[in-house]
Amino acid sequence: MEILIAEDDEQIANSLRKNFAEDGNPVMIAKDGEEAIHFLKSISFDVILLDWRMPKVSGIEVCRYIRESGSKIPIILLTALSQVKNKVEALNLGADDYVTKPFSFDELAARINAVVRRYQSNTNELIFNDITLDLIGRKVKTPRGEIYLSGKEFDLLKYFILHKGSIMSKEDICKEVWGVNFVPSTNVVEATVKNLRRKIEDNYGKNLIKSIYGEGYLFIVE
Amino acid sequence: MEILIAEDDEQIANSLRKNFAEDGNPVMIAKDGEEAIHFLKSISFDVILLDWRMPKVSGIEVCRYIRESGSKIPIILLTALSQVKNKVEALNLGADDYVTKPFSFDELAARINAVVRRYQSNTNELIFNDITLDLIGRKVKTPRGEIYLSGKEFDLLKYFILHKGSIMSKEDICKEVWGVNFVPSTNVVEATVKNLRRKIEDNYGKNLIKSIYGEGYLFIVE
DNA sequence: GTTAAATATGAATGAATTTTCATTATTGTT
């Protein structure tokens, strides 16, 4: 999880960096609000921690800037200002949480997780290795570009990825993808699997959809 | 905003109810965790406030129950337990925030807003009056049932609702819905508007898509 | 290896969707 910390107190910043590093989370430190905005323009983070009082541009201004630019990235204010009016201002401006110094690192970490979990659980992307399904735009992105799938193919791939690693019977596939409680007497499923295979395996290079004789299909996860 | 409060201390519960009522938010009070779960089964809320220590079923158990049942509804723990380990436990279990008693009502209200805002901004539904677009399932629900829209019609309606109340030029519509940076020499847009009008206005009864001569279209919001 | 069941495939069909076009209606301007 990539974390951006905007904090002018070097001691606090480094202590945080050390703690996050122990959990395996890379941290980038901006020494003021201006630098934070600069970083945000080119790098993408999972969460942003902002001190309120900083040189040049304050944390609350950075928060306002981020939300006005349309980004929904999780923001946590991390400041010594403990007055209710400050908290209310920050939260109403679009901050997701407000933690007052001094704080426990464990609590901060838990709050970050809560906020990031909520953010990510609601993203409309389904990611498998380097295949990304945009569930709203109904597009499939891979490092080699976009694959164009028809409606049924997209639904089927979505079902496969959601149930990757376990065998999916044709009954279940028909129920979910075709909305019928029986396996059609024809071979629509096989035919659609065929077309889907052609499109994604051409792009991906290797076999992803395995047939399990007599049982169904298996989307391979290594 | 419908709020469920699970709190066995009647005084606190009633004080909260009064405060929320002043802001125009209806509140339901459960006197223990069991009652909270009972309410949750039949009524839908926008946010849930849980006391930790309660008779029969504790708040943390209610929280666990809600998340295990698959619901993503915002949950705030509201308790006297101020230890970090309690906060961490609750947040890791799926709570969105943790507020310790005594607390400022204004801060609580701001935290509720933050959590609900994040929840709602990420739902995959676009709601306009009593028309609901399911952006993932690509279905349109109205009180009279489902309307079936074709792909382009759905995209167009989505664009209209997202930009309701302001005039949309054909250039912008073409860019967003058809993915082209010019207005086609033919009248695809008008033709699709026609079909969309037929389908939703039949169902809705009144004119929703207004043509602005020489400028574009306007989705009416009263 | 043979066999029967299951799955894969290419091509064809049929259905739905998107787009086009010719015509009619509406709007704002003079």
Place this chain on the structure above:
DNA sequence: AACAATAATGAAAATTCATTCATATTTAAC
């Protein structure tokens, strides 16, 4: 009111999609 520009409409054409069918291939069990 007449005109020109813009928008609406119905129906046809073109395209895309989902499904079917006949045939080929693969699989597991004997």
